[in-house]
Amino acid sequence: EVQLVESGGGFVQPGGSLRLSCAASGFTFSSYTMNWVRQAPGKGLEWVSSITISSTIIQYADSVKGRFTISRDNSKNSLYLQMNSLRAEDTAVYYCAVYGSGNYFKSWGQGTLVTVSS
Amino acid sequence: DIQMTQSPSTLSASVGDRVTITCRASQTISSWLAWYQQKPGKAPKVLMYKASSLESGVPSRFSGSGSGTEFTLTISSLQPDDFATYYCQQYNSYPGTFGQGTKVEIK
Numbered sequence: 629e630v631q632l633v634e635s636g637g638g639f640v641q642p643g644g645s646l647r648l649s650c651a652a653s654g655f656t657f658s659s660y661t662m663n664w665v666r667q668a669p670g671k672g673l674e675w676v677s678s679i680t681i682s683s684t685i686i687q688y689a690d691s692v693k694g695r696f697t698i699s700r701d702n703s704k705n706s707l708y709l710q711m712n713s714l715r716a717e718d719t720a721v722y723y724c725a726v727y728g729s730g731n732y733f734k735s736w737g738q739g740t741l742v743t744v745s746s
Numbered sequence: 747d748i749q750m751t752q753s754p755s756t757l758s759a760s761v762g763d764r765v766t767i768t769c770r771a772s773q774t775i776s777s778w779l780a781w782y783q784q785k786p787g788k789a790p791k792v793l794m795y796k797a798s799s800l801e802s803g804v805p806s807r808f809s810g811s812g813s814g815t816e817f818t819l820t821i822s823s824l825q826p827d828d829f830a831t832y833y834c835q836q837y838n839s840y841p842g843t844f845g846q847g848t849k850v851e852i853k
Contacts, residue, residue: 732780736789
């Protein structure tokens with residue numbers, strides 16, 4: 629069974645930083661492109677970033693480009709999101725998600741809440 | 747970016763009803779469309795991919811159709827467990843974009 633477990637969320641002031649982690653199990657992590665998707669309170673879903681299996685192709689939403697950095701450690705079956713220069717509009721639940729046979733999100737973690745507020 | 751528009755935004759229905767949700771893309775996406783179900787406080791769960799392929803383990807009362815720019819998700823007989831918010835997502839091109847969601851409420 630695929631399991632994705634996010635951690636690292638919390639409360640941070642505007643301009644601050646957080647690092648999210650996602651621990652994967654139940655599948656061959658090193659064979660799949662991984663993603664972060666977020667959902668602001670009461671709002672819809674927004675893809676944030678993706679990273680291919682060898683980290684050769686990394687993509688970001690325009691809203692986070694230059695501030696967020698995605699990375700992975702295939703030896704640890706882990707995905708990361710370094711978030712810098714955080715803004716109030718970054719407040720959201722952040723989900724780790726794996727692509728299916730095509731770039732749809734086949735499996736999701738339970739999410740971790742990031743709150744940016746003064 | 748491709749814009750995805752769902753209708754209606756909210757739908758009130760009763761157990762046993764046939765329910766249809768529409769998703770329109772701002773440009774053609776072939777059949778590269780997925781549907782998700784999300785319950786309050788939970789992660790989304792994929793129901794359909796490639797417009798009409800049922801994800802493993804998803805009940806057969808769910809079906810999807812369409813291609814190009816117009817798509818539908820149909821629940822043939824609404825069950826109590828189906829009251830949730832549904833999202834479509836195109837994955838024809840980066841970035842994969844979602845519709846705004848359709849909340850299915852109890853009538």
